[in-house]
Amino acid sequence: MAVVPDTASLFAERTRGDVGEGIASVLAFLGRSDLISFAGGFPDPLTFPRQRAATLLAEFAAADEVSAFQYAPTRGLGGTLDALASRIETLQGRRPADDELLIASGAIEALELVTKSFLDPGDVVVVEGPTYLGAIQAFRGFEADVVAVPMDDEGLEVDELERRLAAGLRPKLLYAIPDHQNPAGVSLTVERRRALVELAARYGFLVVEDVAYRELGFDAAALPSLWSLAPEVVVQIGTTSKTFFPGVRLGWAAAPASVSAQLVSAKQNTDQCAGALGQRLFEEYVRRGWIEDQLARSRELYRRKCERTLAALERHLGGARWTTPRGGFFTWVTLATDTTELARRAAESGVAIVPGSLFYPDGRGNDAVRLSFSMVDESLIDAGIERLAALL
Numbered sequence: 230m231a232v233v234p235d236t237a238s239l240f241a242e243r244t245r246g247d248v249g250e251g252i253a254s255v256l257a258f259l260g261r262s263d264l265i266s267f268a269g270g271f272p273d274p275l276t277f278p279r280q281r282a283a284t285l286l287a288e289f290a291a292a293d294e295v296s297a298f299q300y301a302p303t304r305g306l307g308g309t310l311d312a313l314a315s316r317i318e319t320l321q322g323r324r325p326a327d328d329e330l331l332i333a334s335g336a337i338e339a340l341e342l343v344t345k346s347f348l349d350p351g352d353v354v355v356v357e358g359p360t361y362l363g364a365i366q367a368f369r370g371f372e373a374d375v376v377a378v379p380m381d382d383e384g385l386e387v388d389e390l391e392r393r394l395a396a397g398l399r400p401k402l403l404y405a406i407p408d409h410q411n412p413a414g415v416s417l418t419v420e421r422r423r424a425l426v427e428l429a430a431r432y433g434f435l436v437v438e439d440v441a442y443r444e445l446g447f448d449a450a451a452l453p454s455l456w457s458l459a460p461e462v463v464v465q466i467g468t469t470s471k472t473f474f475p476g477v478r479l480g481w482a483a484a485p486a487s488v489s490a491q492l493v494s495a496k497q498n499t500d501q502c503a504g505a506l507g508q509r510l511f512e513e514y515v516r517r518g519w520i521e522d523q524l525a526r527s528r529e530l531y532r533r534k535c536e537r538t539l540a541a542l543e544r545h546l547g548g549a550r551w552t553t554p555r556g557g558f559f560t561w562v563t564l565a566t567d568t569t570e571l572a573r574r575a576a577e578s579g580v581a582i583v584p585g586s587l588f589y590p591d592g593r594g595n596d597a598v599r600l601s602f603s604m605v606d607e608s609l610i611d612a613g614i615e616r617l618a619a620l621l
C-alpha cells in the first residue's frame with residue numbers, strides 16, 4: 230500500500246516563520262460576500278476601464294501586433310518602460326535612467342525581488358508600525374527579523390528611529406509607505422522624509438519606498454517622493470493596481486543601477502518577465518492620457534467615500550479616535566476593545582473589518598481596526614458603521 234508522506238514535515242524551514250495568530254481564520258471569514266465590507270484594500274470596480282481596455286485589445290489584434298502577445302524582456306518592454314519613466318518624471322520630477330527602472334508583476338513581486346536580493350535569515354528590516362500585511366509576510370518569508378517603529382499622525386516617528394539606530398539597531402532595509410499609508414491612512418511630512426533618507430545614508434541601509442497610493446491624493450499635490458529626494462539610497466516600488474486595474478498585475482521598481490541589475494537577475498528565476506499584454510495596455514493607456522481621466526474620477530470617488538466614512542464615525546463612534554486620510558483607501562480607528570474579538574462579532578452582524586494586530590509583526594495593534602472605504606457600496610457606509618458602533 231502506498232505510504233502517504235507527511236508533506237508538512239518536508240516544507241522548507243522558512244515556511245515555519247510565525248505569520249501571526251489566526252490570520253488565515255480572520256481572512257477566511259472576511260471573504261464572505263454578504264458582508265458590508267470595510268476589509269479588503271481593493272479598488273472599486275466602478276473605476277475599471279472596461280471599454281478602453283477592450284478598444285486597445287481590438288486595436289492590437291487588428292494591427293497584427295506581436296509584442297502584446299509574446300514574452301517580454303525581463304526588465305520590461307522598451308515602450309512601456311519609456312512611458313512609465315516619462316510618467317514618473319512628470320509626477321516626481323526625476324526620470325529614472327534606463328538601467329534604473331524595471332517592470333514587475335505587481336508591487337508585491339517587486340517587493341519579493343528586493344527581499345530575495347537582500348535578505349539573509351536574521352537580517353533586520355524596519356517597518357512602520359502598523360504596516361502592510363503583505364510586506365510583513367514577504368520579509369518573514371525570507372526569515373528576516375521584522376522590527377516595527379511607531380507612527381503618529383505625521384507618519385513614521387523618524388526621531389524614534391534615530392534613537393534606535395543610535396542605540397545599535399542595524400537594519401538592512403527600511404520599508405515605508407509615505408503616502409496615504411496602508412493601513413494607517415496618514416502621510417509622512419516633508420521634514421521627516423528628508424530626515425529619513427539622511428539616516429539611510431548615515432547608517433547605510435536601503436529604504437524601500439512603496440508608493441501604492443501616492444497618485445490617489447484627494448486634493449493637494451503629492452509631497453516629494455523619498456526616491457526623488459535620495460535616489461542613491463531608495464528603491465521605489467509602485468503598482469498600477471489602484472490606478473489602472475489589478476487584473477493586469479503590473480508594477481515597477483526604480484532603484485540605483487546596481488540594485489536594479491540585481492532585481493532583474495532575481496526576476497529571471499521567478500516569472501522571467503511581467504505579462505506583455507498588461508504592459509502594452511498600460512503603455513497605450515498612459516500615452517493617450519486616459520490614465521489621467523481615470524485618476525480624476527477615482528480620486529473623486531474615494532474622497533467622497535472617505536468623507537462618508539468619517540462622517541459616519543463622527544455620528545456613531547464619538548468616543549473613538551481615527552486618522553483623517555488625505556488620499557488612499559484607509560482610516561485607522563483606535564478603540565478601547567479587543568478588536569480581534571470585535572471583528573468576529575462584526576462579521577456575525579454582517580460587517581467586515583480587519584483587526585489591527587494583523588498589521589504589526591509583534592502582536593500589537595489589538596486596540597485598533599483598519600477600515601477600508603475603497604470598495605464598500607457608498608449607500609451602505611452609514612449602516613455599516615452604525616452596526617459596528619452597536620457592538621461597542
Ligand SMILES: Cc1ncc(COP(=O)(O)O)c(C=O)c1O
Pocket residue numbers: 270334335336337338361363406411439441467468469470475478479480
Ligand atoms: C502598500 C501596498 N503595497 C503593495 C500592494 C500590492 O500591490 P500589487 O497589486 O501591485 O501587488 C498593496 C495592495 O494592497 C498595498 O496596499
